[in-house]
Amino acid sequence: MATQCSVVVLISGSGSNLQSLIDASQHSDAPFKIAAVISNRPNVKGLSRASAAGITSQCVDHTEYASREAFEADLAALIDQYQPDCVVLAGFMRILTASFVSRYERRMFNIHPSLLPKYPGLNTHQRAIDAGDQLAGATVHFVSAELDAGPPAIQGQIAIEPNDTVDSLSKRVLKIEHKIYPKVIEWFSRGRLVWQDDAALLDGTPLGAQGKIVAWEDISTL
Numbered sequence: 733m734a735t736q737c738s739v740v741v742l743i744s745g746s747g748s749n750l751q752s753l754i755d756a757s758q759h760s761d762a763p764f765k766i767a768a769v770i771s772n773r774p775n776v777k778g779l780s781r782a783s784a785a786g787i788t789s790q791c792v793d794h795t796e797y798a799s800r801e802a803f804e805a806d807l808a809a810l811i812d813q814y815q816p817d818c819v820v821l822a823g824f825m826r827i828l829t830a831s832f833v834s835r836y837e838r839r840m841f842n843i844h845p846s847l848l849p850k851y852p853g854l855n856t857h858q859r860a861i862d863a864g865d866q867l868a869g870a871t872v873h874f875v876s877a878e879l880d881a882g883p884p885a886i887q888g889q890i891a892i893e894p895n896d897t898v899d900s901l902s903k904r905v906l907k908i909e910h911k912i913y914p915k916v917i918e919w920f921s922r923g924r925l926v927w928q929d930d931a932a933l934l935d936g937t938p939l940g941a942q943g944k945i946v947a948w949e950d951i952s953t954l
């Protein structure tokens with residue numbers, strides 16, 4: 733890997749996770765740099781965040797393609813122009829084919845707002861509240877072909893309060909997301925985090941089925 737890990741970030745919307753990665757990449761000792769930001773939707777806030785940071789950004793609008801495969805072919809061609817060491821899905825709301833995923837095998841990450849393997853897919857916070865769960869949170873995982881799956885690297889957890897709504901819970905979980913995603917990309921960039929056999933390994937030690945579990949109270953010690 734190059735001295736600084738080169739990262740391409742894929743987004744679909746607001747890009748608050750992208751912002752946390754941009755901020756982390758701007759530290760003087762940051763082990764990664766964001767080579768480009770690509771959105772599948774035009775005119776989203778994440779694209780403005782990229783421009784404001786002086787990062788190349790482009791849109792590959794999936795609605796202009798007749799098939800998922802045709803969209804992904806152009807997306808992959810664009811990503812590959814930057815020869816990234818790592819591809820980061822940050823609120824990228826398109827399901828990816830197995831063939832696209834295998835192209836970036838073991839070097840593509842996703843963040844999902846639930847305690848995976850619970851609640852892959854949409855409406856995660858509503859589902860956690862409806863189920864009467866005591867904990868919610870977010871998971872960063874290597875991407876495998878199955879939706880919201882692949883070895884987890886980290887999971888940030890927070891208590892669900894009795895009067896929590898989707899809105900209040902998602903705001904707190906987003907704060908966790910903004911801490912844990914840059915940390916994982918840092919680990920990967922320094923060669924500390926790898927996907928070997930069926931597990932994510934941090935400093936040679938296999939992480940469990942939920943990745944490294946970090947409670948809200950301990951997030952600042954990350």
Ligand code: GRF
Pocket residue numbers: 744745746747748749750778822823824843844845870906909
């Ligand atoms: C986050 O909750 C992320 O976990 C999910 O989509 C949301 C994206 O938010 N995959 P943002 O665009 O990073 O603000």
